[in-house]
């Protein structure tokens with residue numbers, strides 16, 4: 001017995017030992033005040049869509065809880081809805097799951113990965129988890145708005161010859177997009193340099209443009225989609241990756257026993273029968289967003305009319321008093337550290353009706369300050 005070594009704490013893989021890779025404390029509470037309107041995480045809290053989804057989930061529960069998933073009907077129906085074939089798809093836990101699967105399938109330690117900055121938080125995190133050589137292309141601030149030219153991005157691809165380019169469209173938190181012509185150029189330049197490009201369409205169809213049809217032409221293109229935003233199913237954790245059949249086959253190699261849970265499979269399959277209600281919800285939320293933005297402009301505040309299910313307003317010298325006035329009403333992101341968005345507050349889109357009390361509160365304190 002005495003020759004046994006004392007137990008030591010095992011070290012994780014080398015990239016995970018970096019002190020820069022820290023994750024939120026899972027033992028700390030992150031619960032939100034139920035008395036407030038939650039416009040802080042770009043969820044879809046549209047009450048009308050929520051009642052449709054609730055009925056669908058209720059109907060799915062009896063055939064979902066005690067069974068392992070059979071995802072084939074969902075693959076078939078989802079492929080038809082997206083205009084692709086089941087062989088082009090991989091279901092994933094949210095679009096976050098699609099991003100992870102792409103890294104797991106294609107990335108070796110030390111590979112070059114390009115992503116925009118700021119962007120969805122998990123791009124830097126997966127880059128660290130997989131030990132990549134990460135190149136962050138920062139948005140500049142131009143005319144008081146985040147700006148990234150197609151030339152800067154394509155030049156970075158030509159220069160660094162990355163293994164992977166990650167590009168949300170629209171990007172988050174900036175809400176920015178490239179035009180369809182520019183997207184094709186970025187994908188072509190990536191192809192010419194042997195790079196995979198992951199186009200993250202989490203906010204489809206708040207922004208209706210899509211690169212999905214381009215998968216037939218570009219085997220280096222992978223598109224990530226989610227049912228968390230427009231479909232209002234963030235809690236189910238379901239999304240998908242869309243790619244050429246060859247690439248989809250590679251993605252499926254890292255599939256766990258079951259790629260998504262049975263409730264998500266059954267509920268999503270049934271939700272696809274309610275695509276019209278989803279589109280009506282998107283129209284309601286976009287209308288709420290434009291209404292809120294127009295009201296903010298009337299009050300004299302600069303705004304960003306981005307393409308996601310969120311918007312930005314710069315309250316300027318009124319910021320402190322407005323944040324105070326909204327504190328008992330709504331959760332939102334008050335400010336950003338990144339220079340391209342500094343001074344802007346971000347609100348998730350909601351309906352005109354739910355935005356109205358927020359507009360009223362902002363108007364009251366703004367008018368009071370001016371008089």
Ligand SMILES: Cc1ncc(COP(=O)(O)O)c(C=O)c1O
Nearest residue numbers: 094095096120168172202226228
């Ligand atoms: C650009 C982008 N991609 C992916 C995600 C993650 O979405 P999901 O909940 O489907 O994992 C988000 C979430 O906000 C996002 O903004």
